[in-house]
Amino acid sequence: MAITLRASDRAYQRLRDEIVDWELPPGSALGEVEQSTRLGVSRTPIREALARLTADGLVAPQTGRGLVVTDISTDNIREMFEVRQALEMQAARLAALRGDPVVFAVLEREFLAVPALLDQDDPARHNYYGLVARFDDAVDDATANPYLVTALRSLRTHLVRVRRLAKDNPARLSAAAAEHLTIVQAILDRDADLAAHATHVHLHRAMRSALDSVETASPSILPSA
Amino acid sequence: MAITLRASDRAYQRLRDEIVDWELPPGSALGEVEQSTRLGVSRTPIREALARLTADGLVAPQTGRGLVVTDISTDNIREMFEVRQALEMQAARLAALRGDPVVFAVLEREFLAVPALLDQDDPARHNYYGLVARFDDAVDDATANPYLVTALRSLRTHLVRVRRLAKDNPARLSAAAAEHLTIVQAILDRDADLAAHATHVHLHRAMRSALDSVETASPSILPSA
DNA sequence: TAGCAACTTTCTGTATACACAGTGGGATTT
DNA sequence: AAATCCCACTGTGTATACAGAAAGTTGCTA
The missing domain is CATH 1.20.120.530 (GntR ligand-binding domain-like)
Known part of the structure; x- marks a missing residue:
């Protein structure tokens, strides 16, 4: 039986897949509230997911406020x-x-x-x-x-x-x-x-x-x- | 002027330093509440810090519940x-x-x-x-x-x-x-x-x-x- | 006495509330 | 008309409350 994974894990996988599949193209802004409403979970697991994506280098802090999907040259x-x-x-x-x-x-x-x-x-x-x-x-x-x-x-x-x-x-x-x-x-x-x-x-x-x-x-x- | 870093960053650096310096030896259990009282911040930034340490491989989930400092052979x-x-x-x-x-x-x-x-x-x-x-x-x-x-x-x-x-x-x-x-x-x-x-x-x-x-x-x- | 089961306790995961900072817009002044 | 300042708002960072699950404990039974 598969262990029921946490909401933060699901949010992470979902966002990572969307970035890797170019559904979220480089430059896309990822706001916490925006994603939490979109994925139907609260900000806490979204924050955790975004932190992991940042560590992965798939997302980076923009100038000032907010995170954006990184680009690839x-x-x-x-x-x-x-x-x-x-x-x-x-x-x-x-x-x-x-x-x-x-x-x-x-x-x-x-x-x-x-x-x-x-x-x-x-x-x-x-x-x-x-x-x-x-x-x-x-x-x-x-x-x-x-x-x-x-x-x-x-x-x-x-x-x-x-x-x-x-x-x-x-x-x-x-x-x-x-x-x-x-x-x-x-x-x-x-x-x-x-x-x-x-x-x-x-x-x-x-x-x-x-x-x-x-x-x-x-x-x-x-x-x- | 140095940007005032967030509580989660400070908690991460502090814990990481303590692990790297062997003040927290391998096998040490890191409970969220325990660390939050010890470091004087709430559980939220502690959770973020522990997640980063886990990604670093300095900390790993124990069997069942809780995180422990990893050992080195x-x-x-x-x-x-x-x-x-x-x-x-x-x-x-x-x-x-x-x-x-x-x-x-x-x-x-x-x-x-x-x-x-x-x-x-x-x-x-x-x-x-x-x-x-x-x-x-x-x-x-x-x-x-x-x-x-x-x-x-x-x-x-x-x-x-x-x-x-x-x-x-x-x-x-x-x-x-x-x-x-x-x-x-x-x-x-x-x-x-x-x-x-x-x-x-x-x-x-x-x-x-x-x-x-x-x-x-x-x-x-x-x-x- | 040993094993099992139910309960209690503790901890994690999630949601939400609150405070503060940065940004944009609008209004006022020159 | 342009520039500057102030205010409001949006969004992040932190704290806390709440629910659920897992481990330990205690008591009961065989």
């Missing part, structure tokens, strides 16, 4: 990937040292099956993103490092926000699957250097793809400067 | 340094690429002066830690990467908590100054690889020193398991 995207590279290369190294072969053997088989999956229809895309999420979880788990996992989780929130802008095309998904497969196999071979370098390559391509996609598809959403 | 220390290595090597690389030569030239001169400083009395130690803090700030600033800075800041809280346990001896301080000097000079030379590798070396030695110091000086504070 292409420079921000590059900066995110600089951090992501550092953290995920280390995570891949640690997973190669400590990973459970059984878990990653299953993932290997799944990534091998992706090309067939991508020939199918749209639900396949959800399946693929679900697979990547399971891969991330497996790596997180394999690192056995709560500090690393915390840092990665925090960063991933922002990365998901970018991904919602920069829809991947099928060609990119196919290439990404091959890159993931290389990482998984390196982990299975306990080859830490290869796992790290394959992660580097993957992230380099992922960033290129994201930047290209964002710059062509939705330049209007990004800050004009 | 020697494994945790190794894990922190795994993350620190990833983040600070990347930061050193970026600082080498983007750093302001004037700033780092000043730091170089200061690190060169450390050996003379360490011959003096106890206040010298404060000066040295202040210098290291300025070095960290300079690197943070040079990376021009808010996500990296956020991740590093979060981690440093835990590292300071470890440092409070593991007092550095003068020999270690002297060696650390030399290591810092190497990093600064690599940044000045715009040699990203050298800056990263010198950081790696520095952190490896710092971790060894911390683990040795903790294991000999205060094994009682760490979890028995």
